[in-house]
Amino acid sequence: MPPGDASDADLHKSDTQVQGSKAFGAGELTFGSPEISDGPQLWDLASAAGNLDVNSRYHYLLWCRDFADTSVVARAADGRIAGFLTGYRRPSAPDTFFTWQVAVSPDFRRRGLARRMLDHLVDSLRPQGVRFVEATVTPDNKASIRLFESFAEANGADLALDVLFSERELGSGHESEVLHRIGPLAGR
Numbered sequence: 001m002p003p004g005d006a007s008d009a010d011l012h013k014s015d016t017q018v019q020g021s022k023a024f025g026a027g028e029l030t031f032g033s034p035e036i037s038d039g040p041q042l043w044d045l046a047s048a049a050g051n052l053d054v055n056s057r058y059h060y061l062l063w064c065r066d067f068a069d070t071s072v073v074a075r076a077a078d079g080r081i082a083g084f085l086t087g088y089r090r091p092s093a094p095d096t097f098f099t100w101q102v103a104v105s106p107d108f109r110r111r112g113l114a115r116r117m118l119d120h121l122v123d124s125l126r127p128q129g130v131r132f133v134e135a136t137v138t139p140d141n142k143a144s145i146r147l148f149e150s151f152a153e154a155n156g157a158d159l160a161l162d163v164l165f166s167e168r169e170l171g172s173g174h175e176s177e178v179l180h181r182i183g184p185l186a187g188r
């Protein structure tokens with residue numbers, strides 16, 4: 001468990017305070033569901049993050065309205081969003097949580113924040129029957145690949161890889177998107 005990690009009990013609160021002084025060097029971070037008013041900050045962070053397909057502002061606003069329960073933001077004491085992870089349960093396979101986008105502000109990277117957001121969200125969804133985590137990653141995104149490997153290892157779960165969308169399908173010189181499927185996860 002990384003320094004300053006929240007206890008299991010804390011993970012199940014809707015807004016979880018995470019001691020950040022050791023882990024993040026920037027005071028406390030609070031984990032919670034995004035609100036519509038967070039949409040513009042999510043768009044800003046996605047635009048600045050690199051490696052992400054940036055969608056319209058409208059898209060982030062809508063996500064904060066309709067997929068807040070399956071998304072998390074990590075908020076610093078000054079209101080700034082240090083990171084977010086957005087996802088949804090697949091309508092045709094509700095035991096599967098699909099990670100749509102994850103981004104951490106450069107100031108907060110490599111301190112375990114993305115892993116902890118993923119842990120937080122998946123732990124909140126296990127009681128609802130989520131047993132698999134999926135994400136697509138481009139082959140050059142080492143940080144993201146390691147994030148999902150690390151999550152699979154910590155959970156003792158299998159990690160299967162398969163191309164979901166090819167370069168031809170994505171077009172415009174976009175690299176292929178490789179599906180990372182992790183599970184089954186223990187129910188807890």
Ligand SMILES: CC(C)(COP(=O)(O)OP(=O)(O)OC[C@H]1O[C@@H](n2cnc3c(N)ncnc32)[C@H](O)[C@@H]1OP(=O)(O)O)[C@@H](O)C(=O)NCCC(=O)NCCS
Pocket residue numbers: 049050051052101102103104105108109110111112113114115116135136137138141142143144146147150
């Ligand atoms: C990918 C991203 C969200 C990771 O956030 P983060 O908070 O720095 O990640 P964490 O600190 O939780 O690290 C998770 C794991 O990845 C590893 N990792 C993180 N950044 C890495 C890098 N640049 N190179 C190699 N490994 C890296 C960590 O060491 C850790 O592995 P460990 O558990 O074995 O120690 C962040 O780099 C980012 O926002 N990138 C731009 C947007 C993006 O690419 N999103 C993903 C698209 S699918």
